[in-house]
Amino acid sequence: MTTQQPRVLLVDDEKDLCMLMQMSLKRIGIQAEVAYNITQAKQQLKAQRFDACLTDLNLPDGDGIQLVRHVTEYYPNTPIAVITAYGNMEIAIAALKAGAFDFVSKPVRSEDLQQLLEKAIIPNEDNSHLTASSAIEERMLIGSSEVIQQLKHTIRKISKTQAPVFITGESGTGKEVVANLIHSLSNRKNGPFVPINCGAIPVELMESELFGHKKGSFTNATQDKQGLIQAAHGGSLFLDEIAELPMNMQVKLLRAVQEKKIRPIGSDVEIAVDFRIISATHQNLEALIQQGKFRQDLFFRLHVMDIRLPPLRERGQDILELAHYFIQKICQEWQIPNKQLTLTAQQFLLEQRFSGNVRELRNIIERALTLSDSTVIDIQHIRYHSESRLSSQTSNPAPVKVPEPEVKPISHQSEILTPRQRFKLPEEGLEAYLESIEKNILLNALEMTHWNRTMAAKKLQMSFRSLRYRLKKFGLDIEGDEDS
Structure with a gap:
């Protein structure tokens, strides 16, 4: 980390306020330079490097948002924050949309100023976060x-x-x-x-x-x-x-x-x-x-x-990247040998619309890994009961609104339970038997609606909260890994 004092640029036409902010920042080891208008600020930014910039929004020669846009475009590694009048959230939001890091309201308190600039300066003191950021993105x-x-x-x-x-x-x-x-x-x-x-x-x-x-x-x-x-x-x-x-x-x-x-x-x-x-x-x-x-x-x-x-249908070859990622990740979690997708299986995946998106793709990969007894995943493993979940569309269809599945209440167990499930006598007690039936009903409703939980709740005639509770109860509510 650098041993030099952090340097910030204060831009405000109120000289007394600038002096107070300079003194406050000096006490915490931050060197502050002052500009009283946009022109002076641009000159100072061009002449030396600043770790952060703080500007008022009302300046003699223009709008502080202009300076925000200028800094964002020409000095992207210099965070800029704005000073707003108390309660003026609309202007603060406009500044944030223009690229401001944050805002502080007048009257500016020393602790607020210190907290604001510490947030801006600390990430810039060590550039090692750039490499780490790329690694985080890829993961x-x-x-x-x-x-x-x-x-x-x-x-x-x-x-x-x-x-x-x-x-x-x-x-x-x-x-x-x-x-x-x-x-x-x-x-x-x-x-x-x-x-x-x-x-x-x-x-x-x-x-x-x-x-x-x-x-x-x-x-x-x-x-x-x-x-x-x-x-x-x-x-x-x-x-x-x-x-x-x-x-x-x-x-x-x-x-x-x-x-x-x-x-x-x-x-x-x-x-x-x-x-x-x-x-x-x-x-x-x-x-x-x-x-x-x-x-x-x-x-x-x-x-x-x-x-x-x-x-997912707009992401092209990302479908295969995600499929390979899920295969590797799930195989590690299940402690089984890694498996490969055949070319036929890859082509089949690229032709699907995936109205359930990444969550649906992961579910398909989990099922395929369960069904495959060899070192490969072929089309028959992916197509297992897929006709009700996947549509055979091209991988690059024209952008259209995907129609929602028709919602029909589930009124009879015979529609979703196999004969074996209907007549199998309970072996572990009635409660466990009923739970297995409930789990099967949930799974079928999710598959019928492409794992769209809102639609599944409507199909089951229950609230979304009730469905979410039951999914968590049976370990069916997958979180993370591009799942939300």
Whole structure:
């Protein structure tokens, strides 16, 4: 690590404020240079290297966002943050979208200034993170297609900021993997990554799970409990299936995002929390806003930086890269010899639409490894019961909206259970026998809907939360490895 003092550029036309910030930074070993307008700032940036830049948004010769864009374009390794008027979140969001690392509101407190610049400077003191970042990308985001290379570039850019990130994509495209990658490449990587599936938490427990509670605040509250938002302090909070959040929780989340403070149930004291929020959904939030099911103000707070994840059918040869990756990974987990895909099997995979995306591909590979008794996986192993799950389309179809499977309630066990299963007498007791039937019903519903859990829940006439509980109960709810 360098022994030189970190150097930052302060850009503000208020000379007294600049002097106070210089003195505050000097006390913590940071050297600060001052520019009073955009012209002076550009001259100083050209003349010497800075570890970070902090600019006011209202300057005599222009808008501070102009300087943000200039620094982002010409000095991409110099993080730039902005100073905003208190409560002016719209301008702050505009600056974040323009490339600002973070923002601080006036009046600027010494501790806020120190925390902000430490976040910006520490990652720049050691360039070894660049090689490590590439290794993390290759391990977590498999694929070499152009669309994935562009996605990696976007993730690298976004990971340098503190801006909220909103991830969209079909079910199974890897939303949690991308959220985790953003966290792992950011300066919060040493803090916790706390993933929460908003659709998996029962409504009556949601406030306690997210915000925590004090002992005695309600029946069965026998001790204090830390909420998941507080557990993300110093790190990143990932809210998957954000569209499932009830309206009353949306109000509370909005305040937590805006004020970075939470109040546990039964407490009259607010707790300060420092977290970056990343959210995701496969639903159309703008349509839900029009229907009155999602708050527009919360949408604007979450939708600062957005990432769209491509469906697997748009990723070409990535299908085979992922298939080989899953084969190797699963063989290691199962402690069995590695197997190879035949050319026929590879071609078959490239011709599928994979409406269940990466999650569906992994499920197919797991089944094929189970069925194959040799050192290869051939087409018959992949095509086992695949007619109900895979469509024989070309690997590069014209972009079209994939029709959702027709939802019909499952009303008779005979539709999904084989004769052997229907008439087999229980050998391990009634409870175990009924659980095996339930597991088979869940598996068949998932296969009928291409592992789309929302559609499977509708088919089974149960809530998404109930389905998610049962999937976890039977070990069928796979997380990670491009699974969300």
